Amino acid sequence: MKFLYLMAALFCLGGPAQAAPTADEILAAADAIRNPPKPFSVTVTLTEFQNRKQIDANTLTSYSRLQPSGQYSSLVRFVLPARDTGKLMLKNGNDMWFYDPVNKASVRLSPQQRLLGQASNGDVATVNLAKDYKPALAGQEEIKDGEGKSRKAHKLALKAAVPDATYASIEMWVDVENSRPLKAHFYAESSRLLKTVYYRKFQAQLGAERPTESVIIDGLNPQSVTLMRFTDYKERDIPETWMQRDFLPRFQAE
């Protein structure tokens, strides 16, 4: 009889028991929202601001596919400004190349070279963090999202788990309600804040509600802000043979 009372009390308290998601599950769900699972292309418009004044704008198209390793490889074609139209950048793990169709030169890039430019912001957009980082749950917080609304969020503390991870550590806030990534802090080895990123303007794209804009705030100079706008998502047949140096001269934009 005591057993029946105990069971009844448990049901009254909370219904059937539901395990809280682990940090790994939260991160994987947030990754799945940022990154379509099938090969896709997306147009990225980068707008740079300094002290709220627009100082630059670039457009590129990114062609990405998930590798068996669990990480994304990307072929980026520069669209604007006109001087850079047609130039390509390939990232397939640490196999990174820059290709200029005018002089036919394929130049291998070191990770440090690649980090210097806007293409590195693509890492913030298309990277499976769960693959390169070990997450730990650091509690729940009420935060303002990228559109100024209050959201209850899981706070994740990510540590680099592979030697070639771009950042030493990351703090990430993921919406408790729907696993949307809301905000992240990216840190260097020295614990210096490199960038703050807000994910916002969620829209239905390729089968899920995905962020169509990221606001990237420079960690050292918060007046330096880059907006990344994602438009024209398309599912595409992107063969693995695209993701190598020798394909670059044969790439043809559509």
Added chain:
Amino acid sequence: MMSTSTLVRSRSCLGAVAVALLVMAPAHGASADGDALSLESAPADSAGARNAPKLFIEGAIGSAQSRVLPGSSDTGRLSLDVSYSGKLGTNWRLVFSDRIDVIHPTAAPGTDATINSLREAYASWQPVGGGLSFDFGRINARSGPGYGYNPTDFFRDGSLRVVTTADPFALRQNRLGTVMLRAQRLWEGGSVSFAHAPKLESRPSADGWSADLGSTNNRARSLFTLSTKISEGINSQVLLYKDAGLSPTIGANASALLSDAAVAHVEWTRGREPDLLSRTFGGPANLATRNRFVGGVTYTTLGKTSITAEYQYNGFALSQSRWAALATTPGAQFLYLGESLRRLELAPRQALLMYVSQRSLWLKDLDLAAYVRFNLEDSSKLAWVELRHHWSNFDLTLQWQQNIGRPSTEFGLLPDRRVVQVLGTYYF
């Protein structure tokens, strides 16, 4: 180039400001985020602009200080550059690339001031879903990761109709392709290709509007290339090249990621052919089996500067003693240098190149590129510096070149001691 420098966005001169901001950041973080979140993106690009021909015009005015004549002479150039690559149906692709240069003064008295360089004009057929492709036409088939010298770039000789700059990267932009049939098969992590270029003309053309097939297709040539991704950090190519009337030349090149900040590259060829002196003056060919080699390292600093050091070797070039002996024949050294430039060959046996690039040198849109080329045989040097400022569709560039060396050295022999020019480039 990016050039690698396309990526560089330096703020190295902002040290004091950075420290101040770092201290201030926590206090102002929330409001700074709020400010940032109120910003709006630029409008997304319209799809129509993406596959339009790439077109730019460039004008240059400058001054060349002669070694022998007093004062300096004016130089000028106007260039129109167009390139296009587009799909024709599902399987076909067309590529076209052309450049017109109007130059002053002309390369030699009586030669055309207007030079057209038909760089590429070819069709490509690629069956859907396969890694196979066939290309036919004038193709700029370039290989080799070297910065200033590319021994494995077998179709380089005779490919420059006009030399408008000392920048090795810009020189490659102007080079002519070779008419060839090329087949290539790609697979995951590698490719194999075969190219055959037939003989179409016997001699180069001085006519400024000529397609100048005599410069690029004056003999039959074939090239077999096997590319392999050895690991995530190492790529290589093995090449076998056959020039009509000569034994096959073997070559290899590779690039490797040494660390997060360093990339290495090497190129090597070995073949039996006439030395550069025989090629310059004709007569009985002095056939020998020798090597060409390039090896270099590019390091990117935390200050966001990319520095490349490259050693260059050409076993077919004159040794220092034979170069010195050539000075007894008036004009012979100059002809030898002219032939080495025409062939994009290394004139001395050994040379060293130091190349530096940095984006956002003092201003966000100001880029620096500079190099020094050392002739390790006669100690002469060529120094070149470029400062380029970008606006949205316009670049303003200052170039400065200094040829340093005693008379009868490689760079001391060049007619100009110093060349300074200002360039304006408008991109449509």
